[in-house]
Amino acid sequence: DQQVKQNSPSLSVQEGRISILNCDYTNSMFDYFLWYKKYPAEGPTFLISISSIKDKNEDGRFTVFLNKSAKHLSLHIVPSQPGDSAVYFCAAGILTGGGNKLTFGTGTQLKVEL
Amino acid sequence: ETGVTQSPTHLIKTRGQQVTLRCSSQSGHNTVSWYQQALGQGPQFIFQYYREEENGRGNFPPRFSGLQFPNYSSELNVNALELDDSALYLCASSLVSRETQYFGPGTRLLVL
Numbered sequence: 001d002q003q004v005k006q007n008s009p010s011l012s013v014q015e016g017r018i019s020i021l022n023c024d025y026t027n028s029m030f031d032y033f034l035w036y037k038k039y040p041a042e043g044p045t046f047l048i049s050i051s052s053i054k055d056k057n058e059d060g061r062f063t064v065f066l067n068k069s070a071k072h073l074s075l076h077i078v079p080s081q082p083g084d085s086a087v088y089f090c091a092a093g094i095l096t097g098g099g100n101k102l103t104f105g106t107g108t109q110l111k112v113e114l
Numbered sequence: 115e116t117g118v119t120q121s122p123t124h125l126i127k128t129r130g131q132q133v134t135l136r137c138s139s140q141s142g143h144n145t146v147s148w149y150q151q152a153l154g155q156g157p158q159f160i161f162q163y164y165r166e167e168e169n170g171r172g173n174f175p176p177r178f179s180g181l182q183f184p185n186y187s188s189e190l191n192v193n194a195l196e197l198d199d200s201a202l203y204l205c206a207s208s209l210v211s212r213e214t215q216y217f218g219p220g221t222r223l224l225v226l
Contacts, residue, residue, distance in 0.1 A: 004156075032213045043118070043204055043217035044157070051213075089156050093213065100208065101147070101170050102215060104156030 003027045004092050006105035013112050019077040021108050023090030026071060030092040034102070035064060035075045038087045047088075048075070080112045116141050118207050118218035126224045132193045135221045137205030139186040145169070145210045146188040148180060151202040151220070163188055164210050192223075200225045 005024045013019045021035075031052045036044035050057040050064045050073070057064050063076045077084055090105040119138045127133050139146050145164045149157035159172035163182035177193040186207070192199055202222050206215035 006156075034214065036217070041219070043120075043206075043219045046214055046216060049213055091156075095213065100145075100210070100213065100215070101159045101162060101172065102149075102157075102206075103159070104149075106154070106156045 002106075003030075004090055004103050004105040006088075006090055006108050008108050009106070010109040010111070013080045013110065015082060015112055015114050016079045019075075019080045019084065019110055019112070021075040021077075021088050021090075021110065023073050023075075023105055024071060025073075025092050027092070027103075028071070029094050030103075031095055032093050033064070033066060033073050034091045034093070035062075036089045036091060037084075038089060038107070044089060077110075080110075082112050082114060085110060085112045118205055118216055120203075120205050120218040120221050122221060123219070124222045124224075126226065127195050128226050129195055129197060131195050131225075132191065133195060133223060135190045135192075135203050135205075135223070137188045137190070137207075137218055139188070139205075139207035140216050143207035143209055143216070144186055145208045146182055146186065147206045147208070147215055148188070148190045149204040149206065149217075150174070151204060153201075157204055160190070169210075195225045197225050199223065 034049040035047040087107045091102040147162040148160040151157045161171040181189045202220045206217045208215040
């Protein structure tokens with residue numbers, strides 16, 4: 001059962017334009033969401049997160065939007081740069097006293113072209 | 115502030131063997147989690163350790179076990195290796211009850 005889904009395996013965008021990466025989830029118990037970026041031969045790098053009580057969080061060029069009723073979140077990158085080319089993972093978690101396990105999507109390969 | 119480190123970077127084992135992977139948490143972090151990432155997939159949660167005890171486990175068999183030490187470093191042990199255990203193993207550290215986990219570079223395990 002894939003509780004976090006990234007339905008687009010790849011996305012190609014021109015430099016300077018907006019990149020929009022999408023993620024859907026099925027578990028309404030998730031109370032926070034994160035985006036990670038991964039380059040080959042490296043571990044995932046944390047980008048930005050959002051609590052389920054918010055609908056938007058912004059950090060520089062990166063903005064995450066959360067639509068709880070649709071169980072959908074998206075990551076906007078504006079403007080896109082060639083260095084943004086990587087695999088982007090959406091992850092979701094439930095904060096409890098017993099820890100914070102993350103459930104990941106399968107990733108979207110973003111390619112930013114010159 | 116040092117980040118999460120893992121060793122070794124690559125490892126080749128044969129089916130039936132045992133393997134130990136190591137992780138040093140980011141400075142100040144008291145919780146460590148291990149994930150398995152198969153090719154083309156997202157990381158899958160194996161387990162988490164807090165205060166040297168297992169604090170949550172994913173859908174992995176008992177031959178996957180771990181340890182956390184007083185200095186918050188950690189080991190992942192896998193017994194009776196199977197071909198399907200070939201994957202990238204990621205360690206992540208965090209503060210308990212905080213959202214963000216910070217990942218190491220991973221250990222790529224190949225089982226032949």
